[in-house]
C-alpha cells in the first residue's frame with residue numbers, strides 16, 4: 119500500500135487521480151474487512167453451535183468506535199469519522215446476519231432515528247405501534263433487538279418504558295442519545311392561519327409547551343400515539359382540506375411531505391432524548407459501561423437512604439434515580455437506578471450484593487457500553 123501521507127498534488131486532474139486511487143484502496147480494504155467479519159460469523163457458528171448464536175457484540179462495537187475516535191488525527195472530526203466506521207460495521211454485521219430492529223414507530227419517529235444512529239443503516243426496520251409491542255416483538259424472537267425512548271432532558275422519564283421492564287426478562291444492551299428538534303408542520307395546501315388543532319405525542323407537546331402557549335394559545339392540542347403519526351394525520355387531513363398541524367421532526371416532515379410553519383420550536387435548545395436498546399443478551403465489559411437496576415424497597419423509614427448509602431460508601435457514581443408506584447402494594451415504590459460501571463466490576467458487584475440484603479427485590483436490567491455517538 120502506498121504511503122498514506124504523500125504530498126497532496128495541487129492541480130485538479132492530479133487531485134482527482136489521487137482521490138480515485140485512494141478510493142480504490144479504501145474499497146479493497148473495506149471488502150477485506152467484510153471478509154474478516156464473514157469469517158468471524160463462521161467461527162461464532164462453530165463455537166456457539168447449538169445455542170442461539172450471538173452475532174451482534176455491542177461491547178466490541180463500542181471499543182472499535184472509541185479507538186477510531188482516539189487515534190483520529192483529522193482533518194475529519196472524531197464524530198464524523200466514527201459515523202463512517204459506524205456504517206462500515208453495520209454493513210459488515212449485515213453480512214454476518216441481518217439484524218431486525220423493532221422500534222417505536224411508525225416510520226419517521228425519533229426512535230427510528232436513534233435506531234439508525236446506533237446500529238447504522240444496514241438493518242431491517244420493524245416499526246411497532248407502542249412501547250410494549252417493541253418489548254413483545256423482541257421477547258418473542260421476531261426481532262433481534264428493540265429501541266425505546268427512556269428519558270428526555272426537558273420532560274423527564276418515559277413511564278411506559280420503565281413500567282415495561284417490570285415484567286420483562288429483556289436486558290438493556292445499549293443506550294443512544296439524540297438531539298431533538300421539533301417543527302410545526304402543515305400540509306402544503308393548508309394556510310397556517312386556518313389551523314384548528316395541533317397534533318403530536320404528549321412528550322413533544324410538553325417539550326414545546328411555552329412556545330405553544332405564546333404563539334398558539336387558543337388552538338387545541340391533541341395527544342396522539344407518536345409524532346410521526348401526528349405528521350401522517352396532518353397530511354391526511356390536508357388532503358381533505360382540514361387544517362390540522364403536527365409537531366414532529368425532520369424525518370417525519372420529509373416522509374409525509376409536509377411544510378414547516380416554524381422550525382426548532384422546542385422550549386430548550388439542548389433538548390435531548392435518551393433511548394435504550396433492549397435484547398436477549400448480557401453484554402460483557404467494554405471498559406466504559408453503565409448499569410441500570412430496578413429495586414423494590416421495603417416500605418419502612420430510611421429505606422431509600424440505606425440503598426443510596428451503599429453507592430456512596432463504595433464510590434460508585436449514580437447517574438439517575440426514578441421512582442414509580444409498585445402496583446403490588448398501595449404506596450409501595452419501585453426505584454430505577456443507573457450508575458457508572460459494569461455489574462461485573464468489583465465495586466459494582468459489592469454495591470449490588472448489599473442492595474440485595476436491603477431491598478425486597480433487585481433486578482439488574484443490564485450493563486451496557488456508554489453511548490459513543
Ligand SMILES: C=C(O[C@@H]1C=C(C(=O)O)C=C[C@H]1O)C(=O)O
Pocket residue numbers: 154155158173174175176178179182206207208210211214
Ligand atoms: C466482526 C464481529 O461481529 C460484529 C461486527 C463487528 C465489526 O464489524 O467490527 C463488531 C462486532 C459485531 O457486532 C465481531 O464480533 O468481532
